[in-house]
Amino acid sequence: MAVTIKDVAKQANVATSTVSRVISDSPNISDRTKRKVRKVMEEMGYHINLNARVLVQQSTQNIGIVMKDSTIESLHDPFFPVALQGISSYAHKRDFSISITTGETEEAIFRDVEKMVQGKRVDGMIVTYSKENDKVVPYLLKCGIPFVVVGKPVVHTDEIMFVNNDNVQAAKDATEHLIQLGHQEIAIILGDREFEITDSRLKGYREVLESNNIPINDAFIKQSTNMDCIKTILDELLALPVQPTAILGSDDLASLHIMSVLREKNIEVPRDISLISFNNTIVAELMNPTLTSVDTNIFQLGYEAARCIIEEIKERSTHTKSVIIPTKIRKRESTQPYKKVE
Structure with missing residues (x-):
């Protein structure tokens, strides 16, 4: 019974x-x-009895998670499983479940969001990215459903609840770390420029070079939209009259590819080029040499996103919340003092 x-x-x-x-x-x-x-x-x-509770409370106790890419691609990126752990941890405490978009394309992901919202399958949404020309965030604003963005919103910033790192400062810290090691020829390999995080990191990189009176070499600023681009980018950097002595990678997975391509060219990290990255995932600890990486506290980003959205679902606020999660450099073997080649 x-x-x-x-x-x-x-x-x-x-x-x-x-x-x-x-x-x-x-x-x-x-x-x-x-x-x-x-x-x-x-x-x-x-x-x-969830069905009875939905009828009585008009609540599903369910949060929709909007992935940046298809589920398979996202889960291959070590950032997203950790962010989902953070989301799930807080959701479990508050007896909420989660539903993840499963679309393989941007349009399919958007249709997933429409189904969740229009079908009243969720009480709120977590958008795990912030980018230009995005259909999801304007749609959620229009619908009036509670939602939170992981990252600083590109539009309607003052109207949207978000959880983020100070990505300008994170890039400043990473660049300053290399400068303190004696590097001045510092390249940066950024991610897709559609995403807000990319412009923020580029801004931090530029500001630190300028404050240290180091000329900005536009040939050192590269953009990678996928892993296949990295070999071409490194070919271009290594063909320059003055080559970089250090590189900022967009994330740990990209930096793994950077190190692999450099090794194929008989260029060793950190002996020949120092390498620093962002996110501090398990990948950074498993690389050989181990990777210096800016810890963005991914678990906490997810945890705070879940906390913000559930608090908003329980009691709608009259002001927009924003939470900034601190970052810290985890120094490992991939960066070392610059040694001038005689």
Whole structure:
């Protein structure tokens, strides 16, 4: 026989209405009572009737996750599994589930979002990127559904809740680290310029070079839209009259490819070229040599995104929230002091 709310209330020695309020996460119930009742629910094997709750509360207890690319591509990028861990961790605490877009193209992903919103399958959305010419964010604004963006919104910044790093400062720190090691010929390989993060990092890179009176060499500024571009980019950099002695990679996965291509050319990191990256994923620790990388606290980005959206779902705010997650350089073997070749 299925365990009922009355059974839980009796075992926990509280009123049935108290159990109902714990299930709905009412702010009028103390955290101590919530923990007590939830413990009893778990011990007795009580499961919430989600269909009934949707009808009563007009809530799905479900968050939609909008991926940057197809699910397969996104999960191959070590950033997204960690971000999803953060989202899932907080969602689980608040008894929320998640639904991920599964489209293989931008248009298919947008259709997934439409289905989630129009079909009332979710209470809110987390958009895991910020880019120009994006259809998703304007659509969510128009619909009025709660949502949060991971990254600084490109448009309607003052109207949109977001969780982000200070990517300008992160790039400044990475570039300054190389300068302190004696490097002045510093190249940067950026990601897709459609994404807000790319322009922010380029800005930080430029500002630090200027503040250190190091001329900006436009030939050192490269853009990679996929891994296949990296070999061509490195061919171009190494063919220059003055070659870079250090490189900023767009992320750890791209930096793995950079190191691999350099090794094929008998160029060793960090002996010949120092290499620093962003995100500090497991890839950075497994590389040989290990990769110096700016820790963007990916798990925390996801965790705070989930916290922001669930708080917004529970009680709509009158002002736009923004959360900035700090970054820190994790120094490893891929960067070393510049040694002039005689």
